Amino acid sequence: MTSPALPGCPTWPEAYAARYREAGYWRSETFGQLLHERAQRHGERTALVAGERRLTYANLDARVSQLAAGFHALGIQARDRVVVQLPNVAEFFEVIFALFRLGALPVFALPAHRASEIGYFCAFTEAVAYVIADKQAGFDYRTLAEQVRGTCPTLKHVIVAGDAGPFTALSSLYAAPTALPPGPAPSDVAFFQLSGGSTGVPKLIPRTHDDYIYSLRGSVDICQLDETSVYLCALPAAHNFPLSSPGVLGTFYAGGTAVLAPNSSPDTVFPIIERERVTITAVVPPLAMVWMDAAKTRRHQLASLRVLQVGGARLSTEAAMRVKPTLGCTLQQVFGMAEGLVNYTRLDDPEDVIVSTQGRPISPDDEIRVVDEDGEDVAPGETGQLLTRGPYTIRGYYKAEAHNAKAFTDDGFYHTGDVVRVTPQGYLVVEGRAKDQINRGGDKVAAEEVENHLLAHPDVHDAAVVAVPDAFLGERTCAFVIARGTPPAPNVLTAFLRQRGLAAFKIPDRVEFVEAFPKTGVGKVSKKALRDVLAGAPSPTPVSRA
Ligand code: OOB
Numbered sequence: 001m002t003s004p005a006l007p008g009c010p011t012w013p014e015a016y017a018a019r020y021r022e023a024g025y026w027r028s029e030t031f032g033q034l035l036h037e038r039a040q041r042h043g044e045r046t047a048l049v050a051g052e053r054r055l056t057y058a059n060l061d062a063r064v065s066q067l068a069a070g071f072h073a074l075g076i077q078a079r080d081r082v083v084v085q086l087p088n089v090a091e092f093f094e095v096i097f098a099l100f101r102l103g104a105l106p107v108f109a110l111p112a113h114r115a116s117e118i119g120y121f122c123a124f125t126e127a128v129a130y131v132i133a134d135k136q137a138g139f140d141y142r143t144l145a146e147q148v149r150g151t152c153p154t155l156k157h158v159i160v161a162g163d164a165g166p167f168t169a170l171s172s173l174y175a176a177p178t179a180l181p182p183g184p185a186p187s188d189v190a191f192f193q194l195s196g197g198s199t200g201v202p203k204l205i206p207r208t209h210d211d212y213i214y215s216l217r218g219s220v221d222i223c224q225l226d227e228t229s230v231y232l233c234a235l236p237a238a239h240n241f242p243l244s245s246p247g248v249l250g251t252f253y254a255g256g257t258a259v260l261a262p263n264s265s266p267d268t269v270f271p272i273i274e275r276e277r278v279t280i281t282a283v284v285p286p287l288a289m290v291w292m293d294a295a296k297t298r299r300h301q302l303a304s305l306r307v308l309q310v311g312g313a314r315l316s317t318e319a320a321m322r323v324k325p326t327l328g329c330t331l332q333q334v335f336g337m338a339e340g341l342v343n344y345t346r347l348d349d350p351e352d353v354i355v356s357t358q359g360r361p362i363s364p365d366d367e368i369r370v371v372d373e374d375g376e377d378v379a380p381g382e383t384g385q386l387l388t389r390g391p392y393t394i395r396g397y398y399k400a401e402a403h404n405a406k407a408f409t410d411d412g413f414y415h416t417g418d419v420v421r422v423t424p425q426g427y428l429v430v431e432g433r434a435k436d437q438i439n440r441g442g443d444k445v446a447a448e449e450v451e452n453h454l455l456a457h458p459d460v461h462d463a464a465v466v467a468v469p470d471a472f473l474g475e476r477t478c479a480f481v482i483a484r485g486t487p488p489a490p491n492v493l494t495a496f497l498r499q500r501g502l503a504a505f506k507i508p509d510r511v512e513f514v515e516a517f518p519k520t521g522v523g524k525v526s527k528k529a530l531r532d533v534l535a536g537a538p539s540p541t542p543v544s545r546a
Contacts, residue, residue, distance in 0.1 A: 010396030070173030115501025196444025312442030340393025
């Protein structure tokens, strides 16, 4: 069953699609059917635990059918875009599965996003609805919705989990299930993930039912999930790692139990691990450090944990070596990207492979190339830029033709921007990055996006944002700024960015004023030279610590 591709969404050439179907990767399932089928198979098993709420597969499926009826009655249709910005609450999964049933397309915003990002997602995708929580972690999302609603004419509904104020209460939408229009085709786009990106605005990543469900099945296999598995989601559920690697969706695929933690601090998470007998969870490297520290006195709470997945940013070999002795579970390194490709160390890999590599791809049909700056393949084992193509890696971003021409080769390989080498056993080691991005403990910051916001300040003549090495986060951000006249105080600039509605993790950690930027041979700003300045190398231009 196929239908014409969503306009603006590049897709796989038919020869590849046919091959992926023949190989049994794409099995013509959709998310809506999948949950229904699991409810029939595992009806009384617990699917989801969130705070006080416990939902069996049958309960979850029933709630999703009711909500799909409510969304349908509201006028939400197949292919309508709906920006979903929910914390780790059960409603997150009720909402997205209800949208999947209708073939409407969630756009997965992160709880940290603010007016700048949300306004852009709503406008760019011409979203018809925006789904939020009322308040979370001291922030009132209804205020954000007020701001965004005024700027986005297509937005018809703001739907709130909790106290809705002037908006539509999510709780009012659970209706008696009705006959719905036919659901989406398996080859249809199911939702949009967000790219960490390196450009002025985040790119949207169209993932299909076929390709994403394949990545779940592969992940479930590799991570050995089954109906006895208990997965803890401690990172924001919308992110690709806790969503699908194997994450909450993989846990549903396997018929296991997914537990949502409201935040990732040991005080919150360790008692949940103990109470729910959690077997597997996923963290970013800084969080692994915090948990390892806390485990010194509270390791008994982690007795059920069999696997700790660490990914999103590079884990040092030293830290990797401490995981098993400190937490008593197997480390699994995960090197993935919302665009597709995910690499895992295997649970039974030798210890040296687990601690010193970032794993190997899910699929035998994940094609990996490592190339030099001219796009030529390097010799085996040499370091270069990673390109990839495969059955769950997109062929292009949504409505981004010009960018796609650069981000993908003519024959469909995605330029990951990661610098890697491949070991003789086929494992990838991440050595660095060629993209203009800062990886702030797993949170991705596109330099250009922050630079553009800085340039909007009247006292800023030019700006260049670079990574500063950081013992805890791996990297933090530093903005080098050339002022017009007298430099403003750094906190004036950071307050300005906040006021423009930029997510907190993108606000520069440090601001340095300079007279001029060092240039490369071809006259571009040399970010390498700026990073060297921070590393203490002789400064090519006078730098004053503001
Ligand atoms: C995950 O996805 P994104 O889209 O937030 O970020 C992808 C980028 C990669 O291109 C790479 O630069 C970096 O994050 N990254 C890693 C890494 N895992 C991701 N760099 C070094 N070591 C690792 N283990 O971050 C993501 C998606 C699915 C699963 C896991 C992570």
